[in-house]
Amino acid sequence: MASKIYQCVEQIGNAIIENKDFLTDLDREIGDADHGVNMARGFTEVLAVLPQEEADLGVVLKKVGMTLLSKVGGASGPLYGTAYMKAAVPLAGKTSLTVADGKAVFEAVIGGIQMRGKATRGEKTMLDALIPAQEAYVAAADAGADAATCLEKACEAAREGVEYTKTIAATKGRASYLGERSIGHQDPGATSATITLESIRDFVKGM
Amino acid sequence: MHNEKGELTLKKLINNPENIVDEMLESMVAAHPEYVKRVEGADVLVRAGGSAGKVVLISGGGSGHEPAHGGYVGKGMLDAAVAGAMFTSPTPDQVYEAIKAADGGKGVLLIIKNYTGDVMNFEMAADMAADEGVQVEQVVVNDDVAVENSTWTTGRRGIAGTIFVHKCAGAAAEAGKDLAAVKAVAEKVIANVRSMGMAVAPCTVPSAGKPSFELAEDEVEIGMGIHGEPGTHREKIRSAEGTTNHLLDKILAEGIYKKGDKVAVMVNGLGGTPLQELYVCNLAVTKRLAAEGITIAKTLVGNYMTSIDMEGYSVSLLKLDDELEGYLNATADTPAFKEL
DSSP: OOOHHHHHHHHHHHHHHHTHHHHHHHHHHHSOSOHHHHHHHHHHHHHHHSOSSOOOHHHHHHHHHHHHHHHTOTTHHHHHHHHHHHHHHHHTTOSSOOHHHHHHHHHHHHHHHHHHHOOOTTSSSTHHHHHHHHHHHHHHHHTTOOHHHHHHHHHHHHHHHHHHHTTSOOOSSGGGGGGGGGTTSOOHHHHHHHHHHHHHHHHHHHO | OBOTTSOBOSSSSOSOGGGHHHHHHHHHHHHOTTTEEEOTTSSEEEETTOOTTSOEEEEEEEESSTTTTGGGBSBTSBSEEEEEEETSOOOHHHHHHHHHHHOOSSOEEEEEESOHHHHHHHHHHHHHHHHTTOOEEEEEEOOBTTSOOSTTSSOOOOOTTHHHHHHHHHHHHHTTOOHHHHHHHHHHHHHHEEEEEEEEEOOBOTTTOSBSSOOOTTEEEESOOTTSOOOSEEEEOOOHHHHHHHHHHHHHTTSOOOTTOEEEEEEEEOBSSOHHHHHHHHHHHHHHHHHHTOEEEEEEEEOSSOOTTBEEEEEEEEEOOHHHHHHHHSOEEOSSOEEO
């Protein structure tokens, strides 16, 4: 029987693969039209190589990160690869998650992405979805909410973050070449990050 | 190109878009076995005879820019080239394989075109190799003047001027210079080369199956990137001379090239432009530089850094001193570049 973490990654992967054309079309507007194609290629490989019974969250997420790193390419490969490998660190040896673990994962993931991409909030990147999501998650967690509620709040904030990316110009990545012309378009990376969070939320709600 | 049902999906000489890179690399080895061999299980070409005893130069990037970069593997230029998916930077493990396969014990210089993904993937590979004691340095080429260079963008893009880096740094490495000296030559080229391009028609990434942008009948895109990413603006198409002067205006405004200077010129086709048109554009370059009092010491006209089937071209100028001129004219023998 597949482990819970395998099922969660499968849900994320399927959501990314389902949104392949949507993400690629977003990227065509302001980038180089490959975000969905590259991410789908990466997750197709992840679902093919990931051991289904492995329950150690750290082992599974590290494998996801390494696979994305070697299959996705572009900027998304190092960024998502780093994100999953960093998420694996605070979860090493664990087979279940608490609300507090979620906080540690957010911190590790965002720290890793900032280190690799040298970006900050407000540059029209995935961080514009992830940082607000982290803030909403932490606020809910500190108020004593359960995991599903914390994730619901995080997803709402991430969605707002995606909307916010429409209003700003890119200063990182290929979209930055467009300058002001990137305003009006939502960021593909912020979108795929939000799809990821929503998949996790849906998985946790269905547990 | 047909789908599983045998229906035509794209009028291109492609068997399956997923296999293009693999088939191209296999074929390059079949066609040029005296120059290149493939690293087993990787999308990496290295010199057929190896690179022992010299500083190793490695470049790479997304595919679709042929002959860049595999065509430049050979004597006097690169030691290894890493091919990513179409327009997608190669992954760190692939670059790492190239470093491990080509390292001749004298150090490795990575020549990276300035794109966020390329820089991140090559840096991660450099970290992995450095952890194992390989001496790795890197340079980032950013010759495209269409993109403003400021702290508010990712910086200028690397385009056709990269070939001049391969050529000059490659000659320095072949001459037995050490890693620091080879890197210095590469940086000198980067400081002195500027390029700008324009597109008459967009390219089509086979897996996407549709053009990367759309232009009206009479419109051209000025300053677009070599991945079909949009340029600075669109305008009505001008004459070859008018267009070329427009590109040169931007390049000369950099203030690097002055009266009395000596330069190398590259008029680079993007894959879908007839050579005769490139020569017509080159004539405009020679006229303009003569009028500016700038001497052309060397001219390259052809498809050096393409964008699949994009119609259009770029112009690059490299300011030469005696050192760079010597390296530019030094012997090179690769599948796509020969200086005899």
